[in-house]
Amino acid sequence: MEATGWAAALVVGVPMLSAAVLVATLRTNPLYRALLAAGALTIGLSAIRVSADLGLPAQHLATGVVATVLALVETLLLVVLVVWLLRLRQSSELIQSLVEMATNLIEHVQRIGSGGLQPMQSSTVRDDLVCATEEQDELKQLIAGLQQIGLRSLHDDQPVPAEMVVRGVGVIQKAARVLDARRDDWLRLRDPDGQQMNGVATPWVEVLCIRTLATLILASAEEHYFTIGRLAGGAIGDAALLHLRAQGAVLEATPFRQEVLEKALAAYANAYDECIQFGEVNLSDELLAQFALLINELLATDNLEWQEFLTAQIAELLVDAGRLAVARDEVAGVRGLLSTVRQLRAAPRTRVAVIGAVVDLGAVALASRAYRVATVLLEWFERLNGEGGFVGPIAVEFVRTQTLNRSADRPLEATDTYMRVFLILAVARGVSLRHGWDRAAVSSIFELASGIPEIAERLRVTCARLAGATDLPDDETIAWQATLRTWLGRVRS
Structure with missing residues (x-):
C-alpha cells in the first residue's frame, strides 16, 4: 500500500x-x-x-x-x-502622469503669447537638439522619461507598460502638431553650440518622438516583443505619411517635412538591421510592410522635388538596412528588402537609385564572401535589365561617380573595386545566359577592369567561389561555370 x-x-x-x-x-x-x-x-x-x-x-x-x-x-x-499587479499599476500611473504633464504643458504654451516663453541658459539633456526655453526643455525631459520607462519595461519583461509608453508618445505627437502649426517660436531651438538661436524652424518634438519610438523598436527586436515593435513602427509610419501628404499649414515648408521623413526612414533602416542581427523575422516583415506603404505614397506623388529627395533617402535606406543581411549571407533578409522596393524599378528616377543600391550591396556581398546573396543580387540585376531599358550605362555611371566622390568614412568593403567586379560578373553572366546585353555597353563595362589590379586572378577566384557556393542548384552552378569561361575569354582578348 x-x-x-x-x-x-x-x-x-x-x-x-x-x-x-x-x-x-x-x-x-x-x-x-x-x-x-x-x-x-x-x-x-x-x-x-x-x-x-x-x-x-x-x-x-x-x-x-x-x-x-x-x-x-x-x-x-x-x-x-x-x-506584479502592484508594479504594473505604479508604472501605469507614472506613464499616465508624464503624458498628462506633457499635454498640459503643450496646452499652456498654446495659451500664452509669443513673449511668454521663459528663456533658459543651458539644457539639462545634451544632444543636437538644444532647447531655447524652459518649456521646451521640460517637454524634452518628459519624453526622455517615457523612453527610459519603456526601455526598462522591455528589459524587465513588462510589455504592458512599454505599450502604454508607445501610445503615450503618440498622444504627445498629435498635441505637438497642433502647436507646431500655430507657434513659429516654439519650433526654433539654439544652435548645437547653444550660444545663439537657430533661425531655421525645426520639427524638434516630432523628431524627438520618432527617435524615442525608434529606440523602442530596437529594444523590441532585441527582446523579441513583436507587438511593441509593430506599434512603434506604425506610429513612425503614420508621422511620415502625414508629412509626405502635406496636411496642415505648417507642413508647406519642404525642409520641415524632409527632416521628419529623413528621421523616419533612418529609423526603419536601423530597426531592420537590428531585426536581422537578433533574428526577429516577424518584426522585420512588419517593418517592410510599413515601409512599402511609404513607397506606394512616393509613387503616387507628382512632386518631382519630393521624388528626388525620397528616392535618394530610400536608396540609402536600402543599402544601410541590407548591409548586415548581406554581410551575414542572409538570403531571406535581402530578398525581403528587394521585394519591398520592386515597384521602384518601373519609374525612371527611382530605377537609377535602385540600380545604384543593388550595385553597392553587390560590392558588400563580394567583399564579405557572401556568395549566396551575391547570386541573388546578380539575378535581380538581370531582371532589371530585362524589364525595359538597359541598365549597364546607368550602373557604369554610378560606379564612376562613386569612385570620384568616395568619402574617407566610406566602409572599406564597398570600394569601387568590388563594384567593378560585380558589374563585370553581371555582364559575363548575362552574355553566358544569352540575356541580350548590348555590345557597346558590355565593352564600356569591361573597360572598368583596367583600373583593377590583378583583375584576372580576382575574377577567377570570385567566379569559382560563386560556382561552388552552398545551397545552389545544379543549373545555377552550370551557369556560373559558363560565366567563368565567358569572362576568361573577354579578359584575355
Missing part, C-alpha cells in the same frame, strides 16, 4: 511540479505565467483528491508531502502575481 501511495504521488505530483516550473520560467507576460501555473497546480491538487477518493488515504505521507509542496508553490506564485 505504501509503495502504491508513493507511486501515485510521484505520478501526479512530478508532472504538475514540472509543468509549474516550466510555465514559471517561460519568457512571457508574468500575468499569463501566474495564471497558467496556478491552473496547473490546481489540476494537480484535484488529481490528488481524486486519487484519495479512489482508495489512497489522504493522510498518506507521500501524498501529504506533495500536496503541501504544491500548495506552497501556488501560494508563492499568487504572491508574485500580486506584486
